[in-house]
Amino acid sequence: MYSTGTKADAKAGAKAVGSSTGVKVEAFGLDAGAAADGAGETKKRRKKGRKGKRKLPPCPGGSSGLVAEPVSLLDAAEAVDDHPLSLAAGSKFKAAHENSAMSTEILKDIARTCPELAFFQAHEPVNHYAALHAILLVYARLNPGIGYVQGMNELVALLYYVCFHEQPNQPRLVESDTFFCFMALMGEIRDNFCQSLDSTDSGVVSHCHALHAALAAADPILSQHLDDMGLNPQFYAFRWLTLLLSQEFDFPDVLRLWDSLFADPLRFEFMEHFASAMVLALRPILLEPATDFAFALQMLQNYPRDVPFAHVFALAVQLRDGMYEPPAPSSPRGNTSLLAAAADAAASASPALAAFFTRARDRISSAVASAIPERDQ
Amino acid sequence: YTVVLIGDSAVGKSNLLSRFTRDEFSLESKSTIGVEFATRSISTDDGKVLKAQIWDTAGQERYRAITSAYYRGAVGALLVYDISKYETFSNVERWLKELRDHAENHIEVMLVGNKSDLRHLRVVMTEDAEAFAQENGISFIETSALDASNVEEAFSSILTKIYEKVSRKSMNSDAAGSGKTKPMANNASKVIVVDNENDDAAPAKKKKCC
Numbered sequence: 001m002y003s004t005g006t007k008a009d010a011k012a013g014a015k016a017v018g019s020s021t022g023v024k025v026e027a028f029g030l031d032a033g034a035a036a037d038g039a040g041e042t043k044k045r046r047k048k049g050r051k052g053k054r055k056l057p058p059c060p061g062g063s064s065g066l067v068a069e070p071v072s073l074l075d076a077a078e079a080v081d082d083h084p085l086s087l088a089a090g091s092k093f094k095a096a097h098e099n100s101a102m103s104t105e106i107l108k109d110i111a112r113t114c115p116e117l118a119f120f121q122a123h124e125p126v127n128h129y130a131a132l133h134a135i136l137l138v139y140a141r142l143n144p145g146i147g148y149v150q151g152m153n154e155l156v157a158l159l160y161y162v163c164f165h166e167q168p169n170q171p172r173l174v175e176s177d178t179f180f181c182f183m184a185l186m187g188e189i190r191d192n193f194c195q196s197l198d199s200t201d202s203g204v205v206s207h208c209h210a211l212h213a214a215l216a217a218a219d220p221i222l223s224q225h226l227d228d229m230g231l232n233p234q235f236y237a238f239r240w241l242t243l244l245l246s247q248e249f250d251f252p253d254v255l256r257l258w259d260s261l262f263a264d265p266l267r268f269e270f271m272e273h274f275a276s277a278m279v280l281a282l283r284p285i286l287l288e289p290a291t292d293f294a295f296a297l298q299m300l301q302n303y304p305r306d307v308p309f310a311h312v313f314a315l316a317v318q319l320r321d322g323m324y325e326p327p328a329p330s331s332p333r334g335n336t337s338l339l340a341a342a343a344d345a346a347a348s349a350s351p352a353l354a355a356f357f358t359r360a361r362d363r364i365s366s367a368v369a370s371a372i373p374e375r376d377q
Numbered sequence: 378y379t380v381v382l383i384g385d386s387a388v389g390k391s392n393l394l395s396r397f398t399r400d401e402f403s404l405e406s407k408s409t410i411g412v413e414f415a416t417r418s419i420s421t422d423d424g425k426v427l428k429a430q431i432w433d434t435a436g437q438e439r440y441r442a443i444t445s446a447y448y449r450g451a452v453g454a455l456l457v458y459d460i461s462k463y464e465t466f467s468n469v470e471r472w473l474k475e476l477r478d479h480a481e482n483h484i485e486v487m488l489v490g491n492k493s494d495l496r497h498l499r500v501v502m503t504e505d506a507e508a509f510a511q512e513n514g515i516s517f518i519e520t521s522a523l524d525a526s527n528v529e530e531a532f533s534s535i536l537t538k539i540y541e542k543v544s545r546k547s548m549n550s551d552a553a554g555s556g557k558t559k560p561m562a563n564n565a566s567k568v569i570v571v572d573n574e575n576d577d578a579a580p581a582k583k584k585k586c587c
Binding site for chain 2: 105108109112113115116149150151153154193194195198205234235238239242243247294297298301
């Protein structure tokens, strides 16, 4: 069950955007609620963001984005011992080269950020991609220990989208606000992006272990079955947890989900519940005897978009509140498959879910048909 | 057979895979985070069915530690570069080292120059890549995931090579070896070779029943 009335918003697409200011408010205390003091803070932070951008050494791509700006490196050459091939630490030329390499690397991913959203495809009157590029470049240069990591582009895009719809007429402010939100967010999850921290307590691999433990606690039968298949959460949940589940659902649903993630005072405990719920939602499919490692993994990696988001959400809330009960083990020699039973059980409460299970059954049987039959001898 | 796809980011690894497994290509595919997995079976000339499990890895340095775990147990690797980006070709050497450090000794490697449709943007000459491949004792092919040229060939050639290698090995180790291996559901790196002759219900994909 939903704890708040935001259910309608989640489905209402554009409306969810309006309400998902919550993403910002709850997460970062950036605006509105904090009144006058907050407004002053915001201004200060915006200024900081712009300053960060100006401090960057010039780069051929133009530090502010996709459009090249006239850049004079000759000024730099005035310093006597600096020259275009210098590898000295303080060389402005060297910095510019590094900057341009970084810029190109980011550009590669910017072009494939949220390709499904028309919003980002429009370059007039505001070039959103240029803004994303600038934000990521500034972040990477300010945080050389982390730099730019693939996937960050998706997180920034979400924040940017929300910020933009709050003040569509102020693109410059949107850019600084997004930058600030992104800094704050990375302050909490940057360890996900750091290779050397992978196997430490704060790294993403340990989040995968935590998910494994949570699953084992919530549903020992399913968890054991996945272990037997060799289906380790690291295989399917790596992207889920690194990118805060932003890639697994449709955009409006992700906004709704992020509202809850940031509203969680024990960040990111709810994400763990939600990720567990995603696995549990597929329980009847995963337990189906015909489901093998390959089928299960592909389904989890490309999480089916026809699983009703509300259903997963409800499961996550049950897990959070300790109300989740795994279904009782069905009769082992029963004629009806687990999936058929699940479809029947869901039929009255959620026709969409029932339809999903029925389709999944067809998918499994067609996958089995095209696979190689095992020989008896 | 487990095969890994490796190479710099944005050279088209994911699109090669989706072209091979689903005959799909997307200009707007997102960058891979971690690893992605797909399967497909092909049949060889002598009627064997080879089942391939393919791990598509992220190209970026940061994900290297995560993805190199998948090299273990892989019997083949497609090392992909982009014929229109010289840097991706010069990094091939680093990728080979990566394989030498983390993969099995006898892994079958194939160098793949992707995006061969971008003729007007070509900066890596076919001869150079060929020479490089020869020097390093690996095979070579140019593909285009966009127009689908050579994609099928690349995968089936490496799978066939692996198959030949494995069956030679099993012949050596077991003179009476029938080459039959029982598939194990829970081991990703298991060799799955099934004799096709007596299987009427087998590969629905290629074989038509009358």
